[in-house]
Amino acid sequence: MKKKFYCWCIGMLISTFLFLACSEEEFSLKDPVFHPYLEQSVHQLKRLQLSLKIQQFSCDLTTPYFNDGLDMPACQFTDFARILLGYFESFFNDKYFDFELAQYYTELHRKYVTHYRGENYYGANGEYDQLAAKRMRELTSFWNLDRKMVLNGQHTASLDDREILTDMIESFDRSVRNRTEAYRKADELLEINMLSPSLPESPYFAMDAFTLPNGLLVIGDGLIETLIEAGTDGQIAFSAILAHEWWHQAQYENAETWTEIDEYSETWQVSRFIELEADYAAAYFLTHKRGATYNWKKIEEYFRLSFNVGDCLMESNTHHGTPTQRMNAAELGFELASSEKKKGMILRPDEVHAFFIKNLDKVLDL
Numbered sequence: 001m002k003k004k005f006y007c008w009c010i011g012m013l014i015s016t017f018l019f020l021a022c023s024e025e026e027f028s029l030k031d032p033v034f035h036p037y038l039e040q041s042v043h044q045l046k047r048l049q050l051s052l053k054i055q056q057f058s059c060d061l062t063t064p065y066f067n068d069g070l071d072m073p074a075c076q077f078t079d080f081a082r083i084l085l086g087y088f089e090s091f092f093n094d095k096y097f098d099f100e101l102a103q104y105y106t107e108l109h110r111k112y113v114t115h116y117r118g119e120n121y122y123g124a125n126g127e128y129d130q131l132a133a134k135r136m137r138e139l140t141s142f143w144n145l146d147r148k149m150v151l152n153g154q155h156t157a158s159l160d161d162r163e164i165l166t167d168m169i170e171s172f173d174r175s176v177r178n179r180t181e182a183y184r185k186a187d188e189l190l191e192i193n194m195l196s197p198s199l200p201e202s203p204y205f206a207m208d209a210f211t212l213p214n215g216l217l218v219i220g221d222g223l224i225e226t227l228i229e230a231g232t233d234g235q236i237a238f239s240a241i242l243a244h245e246w247w248h249q250a251q252y253e254n255a256e257t258w259t260e261i262d263e264y265s266e267t268w269q270v271s272r273f274i275e276l277e278a279d280y281a282a283a284y285f286l287t288h289k290r291g292a293t294y295n296w297k298k299i300e301e302y303f304r305l306s307f308n309v310g311d312c313l314m315e316s317n318t319h320h321g322t323p324t325q326r327m328n329a330a331e332l333g334f335e336l337a338s339s340e341k342k343k344g345m346i347l348r349p350d351e352v353h354a355f356f357i358k359n360l361d362k363v364l365d366l
């Protein structure tokens, strides 16, 4: 019965707003007016077939759940999924909750963190600021990529801040023509926020974790908070997500030479490859003695507890690999980091990539 409710709940949420949140042409949001983002990577301009394939995947760690949730009974519900469902239940119990507004917030916020450039903090109270700076430094020297990374934090508090909310509305809401109108709309929304216990306080409104080919990385407080509730260590979760997204930048950068995915005809196969390799490379960095130096037990636990971020939706276009495949990938990364011969040595991205290709059958459990 409960499972039925969950399925219904997910299904309803997908059809009402979650699925829409993933679409490109959403709502009446417009392109930015005062946070223009002009920087385009050289790779984007080259537009090779391969890089196009890769660029279809702006990795979003939360999307797989929502794209095709009704298939989920094939996979067991994890703690992470239960926590998410708890958020949804709280929406149903909130008489001021509005699905359209929730969708509006989700999209507005995603656009904002995509285009925002400026001061940043990480974690609701800046609790990951130092860690973020440290890991960014480490990853920069670890993989030595030829691109500038920008890490944007995403915070539910932004949707409750009059100036920031007005910025978002003025920048992206097509129904608003100027800042005065944006203030008016923001004030109306802030009144609803005051009444509602879940808008926008629910971690759900800062669940983004993605990366784009221009060097942008985004990590939402809500996702970290949810992972902590699922039992993971916040510092490890933050580090793991950052390292995973960072590897996607290596994939963008090497898109012309890492041609193995050309052999895949299905989008989900490409997605699975890209995501499993990012898990593998993240585990390599996280357990490397010149990387984040975590012991394997901790990393294994992180991957186990965050599995619902992985999925069993084999044919979903954002397929991240099954839980077993994700763990295999992580184990392979650890194996490489700890192998006697390579101890202390940091392998170049192309070497890390080659080792993954060599062991792909093992990861896929074929």
Ligand SMILES: [Zn+2]
Pocket: 059, 060, 244, 245, 248, 274, 275, 278
């Ligand atoms: Zn990814």
